[in-house]
Amino acid sequence: MELVKNIFIKLGSLDRRIIFLLVGLSVLLPLLKPAWFALPIRPKQHSQIVFNEINKLESGNRVLLSFEYGPSTMPEIHPMSIALLNHLFVKDIKVYAVALWPDGDFMSTDAFAEVADDYGKKYGIDYVNLGYKIGGEAVIKNIASDILSLYPTDIKGKSIENIPMMKEVNNVEDFDFVFSLSAGYPGSKEWVQYATDPKGIPMSTGCTSIQVTDIVPYVENGQIRGILAGMPGAAEYEELVKTELKSRGLVIKSGEATSMMSAQSMAHVVIVIFIILGNITYYLTRNNKRKGS
Amino acid sequence: MFLKRHIPIFIVIGVGLLTLFGHFINHKGIQDFVEKDALQWFEIIASFAIFLGSLNMLKLQMLKIIRKQKNWPYSALAVLGFAFAIFAGFFYRGANYIVISDINESNIIPITEILTEELQLKKPESIPDKIRASEDGYEIPKIFMTQSGAEIIMEKLEIFDVNMELKSKKWGAHLTERGSLFSWMFFNIFNPLSSTMFALLAFFVASASYRAFRIRNFEATLLLVAGIILMLGRVPIGELIPWWVVAILIVFGLGAISAPWIKNRKMVFSLITGGIVLFLGVGFAMGWNQTPPQILLIPVIQDWIFDYPTTAGSRALMIGIALGIVATSFRIIVGIERSFLGE
Numbered sequence: 001m002e003l004v005k006n007i008f009i010k011l012g013s014l015d016r017r018i019i020f021l022l023v024g025l026s027v028l029l030p031l032l033k034p035a036w037f038a039l040p041i042r043p044k045q046h047s048q049i050v051f052n053e054i055n056k057l058e059s060g061n062r063v064l065l066s067f068e069y070g071p072s073t074m075p076e077i078h079p080m081s082i083a084l085l086n087h088l089f090v091k092d093i094k095v096y097a098v099a100l101w102p103d104g105d106f107m108s109t110d111a112f113a114e115v116a117d118d119y120g121k122k123y124g125i126d127y128v129n130l131g132y133k134i135g136g137e138a139v140i141k142n143i144a145s146d147i148l149s150l151y152p153t154d155i156k157g158k159s160i161e162n163i164p165m166m167k168e169v170n171n172v173e174d175f176d177f178v179f180s181l182s183a184g185y186p187g188s189k190e191w192v193q194y195a196t197d198p199k200g201i202p203m204s205t206g207c208t209s210i211q212v213t214d215i216v217p218y219v220e221n222g223q224i225r226g227i228l229a230g231m232p233g234a235a236e237y238e239e240l241v242k243t244e245l246k247s248r249g250l251v252i253k254s255g256e257a258t259s260m261m262s263a264q265s266m267a268h269v270v271i272v273i274f275i276i277l278g279n280i281t282y283y284l285t286r287n288n289k290r291k292g293s
Numbered sequence: 294m295f296l297k298r299h300i301p302i303f304i305v306i307g308v309g310l311l312t313l314f315g316h317f318i319n320h321k322g323i324q325d326f327v328e329k330d331a332l333q334w335f336e337i338i339a340s341f342a343i344f345l346g347s348l349n350m351l352k353l354q355m356l357k358i359i360r361k362q363k364n365w366p367y368s369a370l371a372v373l374g375f376a377f378a379i380f381a382g383f384f385y386r387g388a389n390y391i392v393i394s395d396i397n398e399s400n401i402i403p404i405t406e407i408l409t410e411e412l413q414l415k416k417p418e419s420i421p422d423k424i425r426a427s428e429d430g431y432e433i434p435k436i437f438m439t440q441s442g443a444e445i446i447m448e449k450l451e452i453f454d455v456n457m458e459l460k461s462k463k464w465g466a467h468l469t470e471r472g473s474l475f476s477w478m479f480f481n482i483f484n485p486l487s488s489t490m491f492a493l494l495a496f497f498v499a500s501a502s503y504r505a506f507r508i509r510n511f512e513a514t515l516l517l518v519a520g521i522i523l524m525l526g527r528v529p530i531g532e533l534i535p536w537w538v539v540a541i542l543i544v545f546g547l548g549a550i551s552a553p554w555i556k557n558r559k560m561v562f563s564l565i566t567g568g569i570v571l572f573l574g575v576g577f578a579m580g581w582n583q584t585p586p587q588i589l590l591i592p593v594i595q596d597w598i599f600d601y602p603t604t605a606g607s608r609a610l611m612i613g614i615a616l617g618i619v620a621t622s623f624r625i626i627v628g629i630e631r632s633f634l635g636e
Contacts, residue, residue: 014503016500019496019499019500019503020496020499020500023495023496023499024496027495039528039529039530039533040529040532041529042529042532044592044596045596070487071479071483071484071485071487071488072487072488072490072491073491074484074488075488103479105468105469106469106476106479106480109469109470109471110471113471117415117416117419118416120419131469133336134336134339134340134343135332135335135336135339136339138332138335138336138339139336141328141332142329142332142333142336145328145329145332146328146329149329149333150336155466155469156462156463156466157463157464157465157466209527212599213599213603213606213607214607216599216600216603216604216607217604217607217608217611220600220604229527230527232527232528232529235529261528261529262529264528265528265529265530266530267495267499268524268525268527268528268530269525269530270499271498271499271502271503271524272521272524272525274499274502274503275502275503275506275517275520275521277503278502278503278504278506278507279506279507279508279517282507282508283508
């Protein structure tokens with residue numbers, strides 16, 4: 001019994017470098033050998049709602065896509081952007097992109113470059129990128145009231161007047177749906193507060209896992225229709241879009257989030273094991289101290 | 294005193310009242326101010342704030358370098374990075390592209406082959422159609438950082454007797470064009486550095502939770518259990534955890550909660566063991582192996598935590614914050630709160 005106790009006490013006081021190594025391995029191994037750690041991905045309710053909302057849109061509808069994330073949160077949110085663009089383009093929906101974060105410009109350009117060509121979509125006719133404007137909530141309020149005064153040119157420096165698909169748009173009420181790809185402030189909350197809720201435009205969001213607690217009240221209230229919560233949300237949406245594309249005779253490879261879910265699963269399990277070990281050690285050492293005193 | 298104190302206060306009170314009344318007074322002038330002019334003012338001021346922030350950052354870092362303060366080489370790196378970004382953003386576009394026109398039909402396939410081989414273009418099979426469809430010349434979908442890089446390709450295409458033009462993307466547009474100097478800096482320096490910083494969090498979270506996440510009291514136990522359920526429930530592996538593991542954990546949890554009130558340890562042990570045996574026995578007899586009750590599935594419990602306790606807690610916080618904002622805004626508008634003046 002004493003031996004078992006000692007083993008647990010030693011396990012509970014591991015050097016942090018060993019913990020780092022084990023966490024690193026738990027992430028690295030599933031990425032290097034995905035077949036060994038393949039896990040089924042089943043869409044949850046919130047991801048399914050997002051998918052259904054987008055699926056309800058019809059060909060020619062207009063969707064405003066807001067990019068509010070950067071490189072640090074790219075692994076979580078960029079797969080959502082890619083899956084979402086696949087879904088929107090296959091349904092022939094017109095996409096209008098804006099960025100509330102300066103890094104958002106790079107994210108949107110990259111996402112369009114990856115997807116648009118696969119569906120033969122033309123810039124200015126099927127999709128447009130209006131780029132980044134500074135001002136946070138002020139930009140959202142401006143989009144809600146007068147988008148043309150805010151964006152005289154697009155991200156390429158082309159005059160808005162010369163972009164065919166901008167002729168049908170004056171403010172947020174001209175969009176059929178708003179989707180916020182958000183990693184913080186300004187982001188989904190501000191879209192609800194200043195644009196979509198006051199104007200009655202349906203909206204969904206894809207955000208980082210850490211933001212979910214902030215956004216969930218709006219989702220429960222119906223002000224945001226569904227939520228893609230972090231990388232698991234992205235993976236679930238990728239699966240839903242993949243199935244949808246398959247039903248239309250299109251085959252795409254599994255998205256990035258799907259391939260990274262095993263790594264995240266293993267990392268979570270390792271952290272949980274460490275927490276349990278730490279607590280066993282805490283219990284044993286506390287008892288020893290009590291006996292000693 | 295008048296310029297530094299009274300005028301800013303008057304401006305803040307005036308603009309604050311106007312913006313507030315704009316939501317209640319149906320007057321076109323006031324509505325236009327609130328909905329359009331004020332927002333554009335804000336955007337202009339916010340743009341200037343970036344300049345001020347940059348200058349302030351430069352000043353602080355330069356002072357550190359000049360005074361050779363602790364870790365000054367990092368400051369030198371920050372200034373160099375800043376200078377490089379300014380150079381790539383304002384002085385060197387590095388976003389050249391080639392437009393080819395007057396292409397003979399018989400040359401389309403050889404040109405496509407050369408472009409595919411030299412530039413590793415995505416979806417080469419679509420290039421011939423794009424060349425045929427282009428009216429104002431075909432823009433090769435590749436950005437060259439230097440003119441000489443583009444000229445090498447142009448030399449290879451010269452044999453086809455096509456009209457070639459070397460152009461540059463517009464200032465501003467060059468920033469996000471994949472292949473330009475600025476974009477190269479973003480995707481090859483900023484992007485990996487930023488991702489690395491964020492990824493390090495995983496290691497710190499693991500180490501910190503191992504050391505600090507302890508069952509010290511009831512609240513800490515609740516936090517720990519909710520944390521573990523969320524961590525497992527959010528990922529696919531949570532679905533693979535069988536119902537009986539959750540059943541055992543529930544019995545353990547109940548035992549941990551009731552233990553302080555039962556002094557006899559043998560009694561606690563017997564209750565927990567008996568509880569587990571009873572729970573599992575009932576479960577197997579009821580056929581939970583095939584259709585387990587929802588309450589014993591980790592993802593379902595995790596969804597419940599998100600939908601009810603989390604939502605309730607977040608709402609309470611949001612309402613509190615909103616009331617705080619109303620109170621602070623009112624104090625600013627009536628001139629009581631002057632912290633924005635540095636007081």
